[in-house]
Amino acid sequence: MAVTPDLFVQGLEMFLVLALAPLLTGFVRVVKARLLRRRGPPLLQPYRDLARLMGKQVVLAENASWLFRVTPYVVFATTWVAAALIPTFATGLIFSWSADLIAIIALIASARFFQALAGLDIGTSFGGIGSSREMMIASLAEPAMIMIVFTLALIAGSTQLSTVSQIMASGVGLRVSLGLALVALILVAIAENARIPVDNPATHLELTMVHEAMVLEYSGRHLALIEFAAMVKLLLYISLIACVFVPWGIVKPGAEPLAYLVGLALYPVKLAAGGFLLALFETSMAKMRVFRVPEFLGIALMLGLLGTLLLFVSRGGL
Amino acid sequence: MSLDLHAGFLVFALLLLALAAIPLAHTRRGPSIVYALAALIAAAAAVSAFLAAAGGTPLRVQLPLGLPSTGMRLRLDALSATFAFIVNMAATITSLYAVGYGRHEPEQGRCLPFYCLFLLGMNLVLVADDAFSFLLAWEFMSLSSWALVVVRHREEENRRAGLLYLTMASFGTLALLFAFGVLAGGAGAYAFDQIRARTLEPYAATLALVLALVGTGSKSGLVPLHAWLPPAHSAAPSHVSALMSGVMTKVAVYGFIRIVFDLLGAPEWWWGMLVLSLGGVTAVLGVLYALIQHDLKRLLAYHTVENIGIIYIGLGLALAFEAHRMTWAAALAATAALFHVFNHCVFKSLLFFGAGAVQTATGERDMEHLGGLIHRMPKTAFVFLVGCVAISALPPLNGFVSEWLTFQAILLSPDLPEWGLKFTVPAVGALLALSAALAAACFVKAFGITFLGRARTPAAERAEETDRFSLAAMFAFAALCLVAGILPGFFIDALAPAVTSMVGGRMPVQTALPWLSIVPIAESRSSYNGLLLFLFITFAACVAVYVIHQFASNAVRRAPAWDCGYPDASPATQYTAASFAQPIRRVYGTVIFRARERVEMPPPGEMRAARLTVDLRDLVWDWFYAPVVVAVTFVADLLNPLQFQTIRRYLALVFIALVSLLTVIAIWP
Structure with a gap:
């Protein structure tokens, strides 16, 4: 096995998700602003925000425990590892077999677990409201996601993301269950990334907020890491949708160098398309009340379950 | 070690210890000595069971006691040796914990002798090889644990819990009595060997299955037979709670496996469906009950119900696969169930130890009266956090691995031909995923409200770190959580003999794989490597720490909490356990618990406080x-x-x- 190029691809992938994540967030913000006829922030503003936060001192609440200070690193590390395990431009990732799609979801759940704990650590009511609502949303989003994984895994015969992507690229035809899974995955991705209509990433000081309330007490480098992790998570979900439903151009192991270049060039295009659709979706919709969210995610769960059921009752049919 | 030595040693050592405990209970150092000796005896038994599990051939003994024609037969095969190892391993560490914790018990004489008898009872169930000895040992285990439940008999609530437990335990034994009656038939072939040799009529087999499910399910807490479990498990002293929740429920699972997989013969497909559905319902209801509790030990006890559900899901899948001779799939499902038996035993005991330490330090079990303990009890908080992560099925700890294996088994089930299973299995998969996600919410609540935030009462403010024996026991279990999470291959291989005796096949050898991955079927299908994932996360976190501390500001300033500019000094303004669970209660509870919330607002001008009343009904x-x-x-x-x-x-x-x-x-x- 040619380890060196594989290792290089994996390293590039890990670097790429970090490098592109703020750009994607900046792009979504620009598109949203333009759709609202605003000029909007510069495309590179998220990088500047992160750099500025890194340089600031941390203002820590007096009763913050060690958990509060460790959480940003845990959240960042688990999100980064999860993102690095998703094939973005090449499938032959050297470590892709160490965790399948179920493990990737569980990694994201770990990040959320620690973030919700950190929200409770200071003992303020804002942190509590954020944590409690985040866990309520997750309690529906996660099973919906598992059902989507079931659908994909039953079609591809594998929960390994590289294999799923390759099989989807080789053509499985149009299937009802795949369509259901796609819609469900988009709903889950919106909820997981705290986007409109579930949550609003742009607000502060509003009782309906979830994610922002949880991280309210963070500042300086800790906040930078958490914001960065949120950006990586957005990139992760768009990459996930892209690698499963638009797998064309993703390089198989042992391909020509030219194929790698094509894959590398196509990946930002897919991200941009995903980001644009997200911005379009967000501007065309109003935020919903927090207790409407279970209905929204209930739809995702039911669609995922329906997709799986269809596959169970008709092997190879629909 | 031969079986007569194993069983004989256990019986004599534990009986002697129980007798010695009666006078020792009234001395100052006596309880610690008894617990230390119990730890040594259990450790010896664990080693002997481990050797027997690795040995292969079952060990047998026949004693001239018991029923006239049958005698008392004992047998230690791979299945019972595996369970005996789990039970005694946990009993060793629990006894170690009790060396420190047990000192705080007010009436030692009510606890110590029964503790030894309880350990003996559980061990005897595992080696019994005829119906009479099995029931005798089962009842022995029930009664000794009942005595432990009512140790603190002066509290009305505990007496009620004890009465309910006694009723349900007798009911369960009655069901088992009939189950063995059906299995043995009119000729009275009560030895397990004779039962194995019989082939039952279909209706008789079905009857035996249902009776066994009721009998063992009532002991392990299968919904709707779980009602006794949370009050009883939380009434006992914490080390006994750990044994009852972490270990005794597993002995009940052993009883189910022994009867259904071993004695009953070839299963029907719908047995799997029945067990599977019960498991799914149990898992979700258990965790929903747990979420609305604010008594820490009761929350943990309800959560045991959830985990028993997960184990029964695995067993149900194994039955369904076995009915269709899909041995490799049945082996995967059975391994998942047995691995979860081990994992749950480890992290649930750990969490009960933590709850005991908190109770000793503060005198409180009610989470609404705790908070901020991470500052006062940092080590306990750390190990409790490890337990919370493990039980929430998060990688890289052990709870995730067994749930991952269960999911992999579910993904094999579209090959099952029956329509009933085709509809049930995906629905149970959704229930399993739901229960995993709710478990995470439940343990964010348990840890966050108890250990984080600000102290809600003076008692919580004055808490002190627990003693070193208790800490050693908790750290041992926390280390096991990590080891079983990152090196699951060794555990799966160690379970293989037991799995083989259950379904006649095993999972492929895992420890020979490169990088110590686990691959249930084929690498192209699914694989998981906890070790690599752990290293990956550590590496990423180290990179982040290094970069931040090299290139970013290192300055830290301590200041009052920000809270959007309106911080309130009173700890009563924090989120409470009830308010944390409110969104989830509202989403799920309106149907399942008939939850109704009523807000009484005094009219303007009146100085009365507003009241929120929550009305919950237990529909079961x-x-x-x-x-x-x-x-x-x-x-x-x-x-x-x-x-x-x-x-x-x-x-x-x-x-x-x-x-x-x-x-x-x-x-x-």
Whole structure:
């Protein structure tokens, strides 16, 4: 096995998700602003925000425990590892077999677990409201996601993301269950990334907020890491949708160098398309009340379950 | 070690220890000595069980006790040796914990002897090889644990828990008695070997299955037979709670496996469906009950119900696969179930230890009176956090691995031909995923409200770190959580002999794979490597720490909490356990618990405080238990006059009963 190029691809992938994540967030913000006829922030503003936060001192609440200070690193590390395990431009990732799609979801759940704990650590009511609502949303989003994984895994015969992507690229035809899974995955991705209509990433000081309330007490480098992790998570979900439903151009192991270049060039295009659709979706919709969210995610769960059921009752049919 | 030595050693050592405990209980150092000796005995038994599990051939002994023709037969095969290892391993660490924790018990004489007898009872169930010894050991285990539940008998609540437990345990044993009656048949072939040799009529097999499910399910807490479990498990002292929740429920699972997989013969496909659905419902209801609790130990006990559900899901899948001779798939499902048995035993004991430490330090079990303990008890907080992460099925710890294996088993089930299974299995998969996600919410609540935030009472503010024996026990279990999470291959291989004796096949050897991955079927299908994932996360976190501390500001300033500019000094303004669970209660509870919230707002100008009343109903209790109570009371009232008769009438009644019985026998064909 040619380890060196594989290792290089994996390293590039890990670097790429970090490098592109703020750009994607900046792009979504620009598109949203333009759709609202605003000029909007510069495309590179998220990088500047992160750099500025890194340089600031941390203002820590007096009763913050060690958990509060460790959480940003845990959240960042688990999100980064999860993102690095998703094939973005090449499938032959050297470590892709160490965790399948179920493990990737569980990694994201770990990040959320620690973030919700950190929200409770200071003992303020804002942190509590954020944590409690985040866990309520997750309690529906996660099973919906598992059902989507079931659908994909039953079609591809594998929960390994590289294999799923390759099989989807080789053509499985149009299937009802795949369509259901796609819609469900988009709903889950919106909820997981705290986007409109579930949550609003742009607000502060509003009782309906979830994610922002949880991280309210963070500042300086800790906040930078958490914001960065949120950006990586957005990139992760768009990459996930892209690698499963638009797998064309993703390089198989042992391909020509030219194929790698094509894959590398196509990946930002897919991200941009995903980001644009997200911005379009967000501007065309109003935020919903927090207790409407279970209905929204209930739809995702039911669609995922329906997709799986269809596959169970008709092997190879629909 | 031979079996007569293993069993004989256990019986004599633990009986002697129980006897010695009676005088020792009243001395100052006595309890610690008894627990230390119990730890040594259990450790020896664990080693012996481990050797027996690795040895292969089952060990047998026949003693001239028990039923006349059958005798008392004992047998230690791969399955019982695996369970014996888990039980004694946990008992060792629990006894170590009790060396420190047990000192705080006010009435040692009520606890110490029964603790030893309880350990003995669980061990005897595992080696019993005929129906009579099995039931005897089972009842021994039940009664000794009942004595432990009512150790603190002065509290009304504990006495009620004890009564409920005793009732349900007797009911369970009754069901098992009938189950063995059906299995043994009219000829009275009570030895397990004779039962294995019989082939049952389909209706008899079904009856035995249902009776075994009721009998063992009532002990392990399968919904709707779980009602006794949370009050009883939380009433006992914490080390006993750990044993009851972490270990005794596993002995009940062993009973189910022994009867259904071993004694009953080839399964029908719908047995799998029945067990699977019960498991799914149990998992989700258990965790929902747990979420609305604010008593820490009760929350943990309800959570045991959830984990038992997960184990039964694995067992149900194994039955369904076995019915279709899909041995490799059945092996995967059975391994998942057995691995979860081990994992749950480890992290649930750890969490109960933590709850015990908190109770000792603060005198409180109610989370609403705790908070901020991470500052006062940092080590306990750390290990409790490890337990919370493990039980929430998050990688890289052990809980995730067994749930991952269960999911992989579910993904194999579209090959099952029956329509019933095709609809049930995906739905159970959704229930399993739901219960995993809710478990995470439940343990964010348990850890966050108890250990994080600000202290809600002076007692929580004055808490102190627990003693070093308790800490050693908790760290041992926390280390096991990590090891089983990152090196699951060794554990899966160690379970292989037990799995083989259950379903006649095993998973492929895992430890020979490169990088110590686990691959249930084929690498292209699914694989998981906890070790690599752990290293990956550590590496990423180290990179982040290095970069931040090299290139970013290192300055930290301590300041009052920000809270959007309106911080309130009173700890009562924090989120409480009830408020944390409110969104989830509102989403799921309106149907399942008939949750109703009422806000009483005083009119403007009135200085009264507003009140929020939450009304929750337990539908299982309302629909299942309440009618039974009503019926029993009604019948008892009807029969009541019979108690106050003259001697002549009693004699007449006896005579009539005798005559009618003889008539029945005479007419019976």
